[in-house]
Amino acid sequence: MNNSNNWHLKILEIDLTNCISKEVILPDEIYSLYIGARGLGVYLFCKYYFANPQWYPLVISVGPLTGSGAPGGVCFTLTTKSTLTGGINTVAGRGNWGVELAWSGYDALVITGKAKEPVYIDITCKGVEVKSAFHLWGKTTSEILDYSNKENKQALFISTAGENRLPLATLVSGGDLLIQGGGIGRVWGEKYLKAIFVRGEAPRKLSKLEEIKKELVGIYTLLNKNPVNTRGLGVFGDVGFLQWFALKKVLPIKNFSLSFTPDALFLSGEALYKEFTLYPHSCYACPINCQHHLYFQGRKVVAPSYTVVSALGLNPCIFSWHYLIAIYEECIEQGIDPVSWGATLSLAMRISELGLARILFWGKGESALELTKKLKEYKHFSYPLHLGSKELARHFNLFEELFQIRPGVDLVGLQPWAGAGYFLSLFTSPYGGGWLSSFIEAIELMGIPKRVSRFSPATRAGILSLWENFSTAVDALGLCRYLQFSLNLEQINKLLNVFTGEKFQPAQLLLVGERIWNLETVVNYYLQVKIKVSEPVSIKNLFTHFNISYPIEEMWMAYCKFRGWQEEGLGSRKKLLELGLL
Amino acid sequence: MIEEFQLVGRELFLAGLNNSHSGNFSIRLGDKLIITRRGSMLGNLTAEDLIEVHLWEEDSSLIYASTEVEVHRSIYRNTPALSIVHAHPPYAVALSFFYDTIEPIDAEGKYFLPRIPVITTKETIGAMEVARILPYWLSKYRIVVLREHGSFAIGDFLEEAFQLTTSLEHSCKILYFNKMFSPFKEVNRK
Numbered sequence: 001m002n003n004s005n006n007w008h009l010k011i012l013e014i015d016l017t018n019c020i021s022k023e024v025i026l027p028d029e030i031y032s033l034y035i036g037a038r039g040l041g042v043y044l045f046c047k048y049y050f051a052n053p054q055w056y057p058l059v060i061s062v063g064p065l066t067g068s069g070a071p072g073g074v075c076f077t078l079t080t081k082s083t084l085t086g087g088i089n090t091v092a093g094r095g096n097w098g099v100e101l102a103w104s105g106y107d108a109l110v111i112t113g114k115a116k117e118p119v120y121i122d123i124t125c126k127g128v129e130v131k132s133a134f135h136l137w138g139k140t141t142s143e144i145l146d147y148s149n150k151e152n153k154q155a156l157f158i159s160t161a162g163e164n165r166l167p168l169a170t171l172v173s174g175g176d177l178l179i180q181g182g183g184i185g186r187v188w189g190e191k192y193l194k195a196i197f198v199r200g201e202a203p204r205k206l207s208k209l210e211e212i213k214k215e216l217v218g219i220y221t222l223l224n225k226n227p228v229n230t231r232g233l234g235v236f237g238d239v240g241f242l243q244w245f246a247l248k249k250v251l252p253i254k255n256f257s258l259s260f261t262p263d264a265l266f267l268s269g270e271a272l273y274k275e276f277t278l279y280p281h282s283c284y285a286c287p288i289n290c291q292h293h294l295y296f297q298g299r300k301v302v303a304p305s306y307t308v309v310s311a312l313g314l315n316p317c318i319f320s321w322h323y324l325i326a327i328y329e330e331c332i333e334q335g336i337d338p339v340s341w342g343a344t345l346s347l348a349m350r351i352s353e354l355g356l357a358r359i360l361f362w363g364k365g366e367s368a369l370e371l372t373k374k375l376k377e378y379k380h381f382s383y384p385l386h387l388g389s390k391e392l393a394r395h396f397n398l399f400e401e402l403f404q405i406r407p408g409v410d411l412v413g414l415q416p417w418a419g420a421g422y423f424l425s426l427f428t429s430p431y432g433g434g435w436l437s438s439f440i441e442a443i444e445l446m447g448i449p450k451r452v453s454r455f456s457p458a459t460r461a462g463i464l465s466l467w468e469n470f471s472t473a474v475d476a477l478g479l480c481r482y483l484q485f486s487l488n489l490e491q492i493n494k495l496l497n498v499f500t501g502e503k504f505q506p507a508q509l510l511l512v513g514e515r516i517w518n519l520e521t522v523v524n525y526y527l528q529v530k531i532k533v534s535e536p537v538s539i540k541n542l543f544t545h546f547n548i549s550y551p552i553e554e555m556w557m558a559y560c561k562f563r564g565w566q567e568e569g570l571g572s573r574k575k576l577l578e579l580g581l582l
Numbered sequence: 583m584i585e586e587f588q589l590v591g592r593e594l595f596l597a598g599l600n601n602s603h604s605g606n607f608s609i610r611l612g613d614k615l616i617i618t619r620r621g622s623m624l625g626n627l628t629a630e631d632l633i634e635v636h637l638w639e640e641d642s643s644l645i646y647a648s649t650e651v652e653v654h655r656s657i658y659r660n661t662p663a664l665s666i667v668h669a670h671p672p673y674a675v676a677l678s679f680f681y682d683t684i685e686p687i688d689a690e691g692k693y694f695l696p697r698i699p700v701i702t703t704k705e706t707i708g709a710m711e712v713a714r715i716l717p718y719w720l721s722k723y724r725i726v727v728l729r730e731h732g733s734f735a736i737g738d739f740l741e742e743a744f745q746l747t748t749s750l751e752h753s754c755k756i757l758y759f760n761k762m763f764s765p766f767k768e769v770n771r772k
Contacts, residue, residue: 225708227620227651231644240642269642446646447619451630 006064006204006500007031011044012106012128014121016191017113019130026107033580037063038090038475039516040108041079045088046523048110049081055112056081058187060101060156060196063478067102067284068204068499071223072480074099074283082431083183084167084340084388084408087529088520090431091181094480095174097154099284102478103200115192124153125201133194137163141172141333148197157195158188159335160376165189167388168344168375170337176291176302180412180434181337207501215498219491223287226486228448233290233482234280236269238306241446243268248445250418252411253314254362255346256403256542259415263319267309275321278303283480290482296325304328307435310413311342316349316368323365330372339434341372343389343403343410350401357383357396400537406432406529416539417548419444419454421464424555427533428464428569430520438468439484448485457550461558466510473513515579518563518571522581531569583609583616588627590667590744591618595625597748599669605732606648607667609740610658613637617647617654649708653716653734660717663736667743670732671751673758674698678729684753687760691753698750699726706731725750 009028014021034043040061048057058080065073076098082089101109104123111121118133136144141159148155154174161169162185169185171178178184188194206212223229232240245251246268249260265271272278276296280289292303304312304324312331313324331338345368348359360367371385378386384395389410393402403411409432416423421440426433436442443463444454452459470489474481477496487495493506524530533556535543543549560567564575576582590607594600605624608617615635618624622631633647637658644651654666677684677700684698699719703711706728716734719726725735725746733750737743 225649227647227649228645231640232642235640236642240645243642244646270640273640447621447630450621451619 006068007036008105008107010106011040011061011108011110012123014109014111014128014130015113016111016115016119016130016193019115019119021128021130023106031064031107033512033515035063035473035476035512036107037061037066037075037077037478038079038092038472039512040476041077041090042088042516042519042523044108044110045079045081046519048112049523050526052112056114056187056191058111058191058193059108060111061108062098062102063476064500065495066478067099067200068478069206069285070479070495070499071219072283072286072288072483073478073499074286075475075478075480076101077475078171078178078184080184080187081527082408083186084390085182085406085432085529086408087406087524087527088430089182089184090475090520091171091178091184092475092481093156093171093173093178094283095176096284097156097173097198098478100154100198100200103203104198105201109196111191111193114190118192118194120157120193120195120197122153123196123198125199133192136194141175141335144172144195145175148195151197153197153199155195155197157335158185158193159333161185161335162189163194164378166336166375166378166386167391168336168340168386170335172332172335175332177332177335177338179305179307179337180339180409182409182431183337183340185335185337206499212498215494219487219495220287222491223483223486228485229288229290229482232269233288233485236273236278237290237292237303238482239267239272239304239309240269241306242309243270244446245414245418248418250415250445251314252310252403252413252415254317255315255350255401256411256415256538257545259546263317264314266319267313267321267324272303272321276303286480288480288482294325296329301325301329302332307413308338308342311339311410312345315342315346315412317363318365318368319363320365323369326369327365327372330369334372334375336372336375339410339412340388341375342412344385344392345371347389347392347398347401348383348385351392351396351398354398356398359383359385400541402536403538403542404432405536405539409433414441414445415542415546417543417546417550420457420550420555421454421460423550423552424457424460424464424559425468427531427552427556428468428559430517430524436481437471438464439471439481440464440467442485443467449488455548457555461555462562465559465562468517469510469513471513472516473509476512476516511579515581518576518579519581521570522576525570584627584629584632586740587616587618587632590740591624591627593744594667594669594747595623597751599671599747599751600624601670605667605669606650606654607665607740607743608648608651608654609665610637610663615654615658617651619646620648622648652708652710652713656713657717657720657734657736661721661736663720665737665740665743667735667737667740667747668732669735669747669751671747671754673754674727674733674750675730677754677757678727678731684727684750684757686753686757688753688756691749691756694749695725695746695753697723699723700729701726702729 118137170181276294413435735746
């Protein structure tokens with residue numbers, strides 16, 4: 001690539017088994033094909049996993065725009081094999097940790113093997129060291145954050161849930177959780193990897209700064225004028241979307257059995273705004289300020305996002321900010337994925353309602369908080385709550401109340417029937433879908449960038465595959481998905497070219513997205529995680545309950561045609577050759 | 583209410599006062615307003631294209647409302663207007679490049695809209711500057727033209743604000759043709 005300021009052209013291999021690390025130079029063409037972040041993540045995972053599955057590689061990668069100063073350029077990607085699905089797991093992280101990694105001189109870290117005792121990785125301008133983490137093991141989030149602040153380094157780490165190898169465990173970055181982590185905290189726990197501390201050398205040097213500023217005037221105008229940013233994300237955070245989804249009656253309430261209740265509005269962005277003073281928190285160089293802090297019980301805490309509110313508030317019917325924030329804080333302290341935990345709580349409430357056990361009841365925030373605190377001593381649990389909703393459903397043989405389309409991935413945010421394309425996306429996503437995983441929900445429910453009839457399946461396969469490719473390309477650049485509310489493909493492509501000096505074409509960028517998407521699907525295929533287009537019984541019952549149906553098989557066939565896939569969900573030989581994957 | 587919105591939206595489009603996705607209009611309902619959705623097709627509105635927004639409080643519905651919603655809010659807060667129509671009438675916009683005040687010369691225009699101020703702002707689309715100054719002008723005139731951009735009309739009824747918009751464009755058209763034909767005006771006149 002022309003501009004080595006944006007691509008370091010090298011990665012760091014860290015072998016935890018032998019506590020050694022080495023730099024590896026990657027060929028230029030890999031960057032042209034995969035760009036970075038999510039693309040580089042899946043490429044490197046493939047390379048290392050299929051060379052030796054025992055390595056169980058964990059790839060952490062940044063994109064060319066991470067830490068570049070581009071608006072929204074703050075994302076990094078973690079790629080590994082999911083402990084929940086057995087397939088590929090791609091988790092996007094935001095915040096300053098990724099920025100520091102980008103400034104440290106590596107495009108990716110590939111962590112293989114398993115340490116014999118707890119370790120942490122320390123990356124500074126002086127070098128990389130794998131150090132003993134005995135003094136950190138057992139420490140919770142607030143303690144690790146104190147430690148990293150003293151050391152003046154950014155930390156990505158597991159808390160006690162990860163150490164205990166709970167399937168619910170996720171990572172903490174900058175005091176916030178990586179939502180829908182796919183059990184990534186457990187992978188770290190298995191590897192005895194407590195934390196990665198990073199302190200980058202210096203911000204990326206930008207050549208032709210004046211030219212960049214001039215080129216970016218239009219982009220910043222679009223960002224600063226877009227009401228999604230100025231009147232939504234910037235004021236309430238993404239929980240500001242809740243009121244609209246309530247109006248559309250697509251909220252997941254009472255373990256998905258309701259799609260609206262007036263009580264849900266107690267958890268709207270407006271309600272949060274009235275109850276607390278929200279302090280906007282900006283990621284590096286981003287004008288959107290979608291994150292907020294608030295003071296809760298005298299402490300400054302992260303305001304819950306829409307995903308968190310829907311998982312811990314709407315679904316278990318806990319319509320109280322007090323309990324919701326307290327439970328979320330406890331999740332952060334222990335490093336628990338609120339999506340998985342919220343689904344487990346909701347299922348436990350349903351089990352209690354059915355009289356199968358007395359665990360806790362709908363809306364009982366205090367009991368839910370107590371239960372969350374007790375996750376530290378999960379061995380005293382009578383039921384396998386600490387193993388997540390799937391195991392809990394298995395224990396009670398109650399799969400008709402388990403809302404997972406890809407086994408292991410809990411649905412969150414919206415009713416699965418909220419839109420035809422959204423429903424299809426839950427099957428097609430390589431990692432099981434989630435809030436804004438393909439951006440189709442923004443199109444179908446919010447009319448951004450254009451309104452479509454959300455229940456009409458006819459045109460959805462084409463739109464979905466195109467936006468999946470676009471969203472994947474955005475991930476590969478290291479950009480935040482929320483930029484897609486304001487910028488189209490051409491404008492995102494312009495950002496890439498302005499900051500790197502490359503001459504990518506929009507269609508080329510889309511092709512990169514398609515390549516990554518296909519490679520992730522191929523990896524899943526080899527990991528025996530194949531796409532099954534048949535609804536689980538819980539989803540079938542749900543559709544009957546709400547009197548909605550989609551011709552999912554027809555939609556799937558149309559989707560395969562758009563993608564150039566065979567019916568089993570794998571690219572045809574011609575398609576894979578075209579994408580350079582054969 | 584939807585029928586009223588559909589009628590005005592369709593007529594604005596058919597009269598060529600907006601392109602397929604431009605323009606917006608609203609009505610006031612107490613401390614709320616109903617405005618067309620951002621990027622909606624005024625010629626083909628559905629119930630989903632009408633967005634209810636609070637006039638005074640922070641409201642997440644502002645995300646979906648027209649880009650000009652702040653201008654509408656400001657006008658309602660500071661004038662007795664009950665309806666607002668914002669359109670991009672081509673003749674009026676074209677004349678706005680050359681006039682500081684548009685003074686109709688046709689009989690009906692002279693009667694209804696003797697003087698239409700043309701206002702200049704640094705930014706014209708969804709700008710806070712426009713939101714700040716338009717209430718002042720719209721408390722003196724029922725319709726104004728924002729240079730290079732379009733018209734804002736107010737009324738007690740949606741139809742009234744719509745009528746003012748079509749009257750403005752009609753008068754501007756006559757003014758334009760008059761200027762175009764003025765080199766010949768002495769030739770055929772007896």
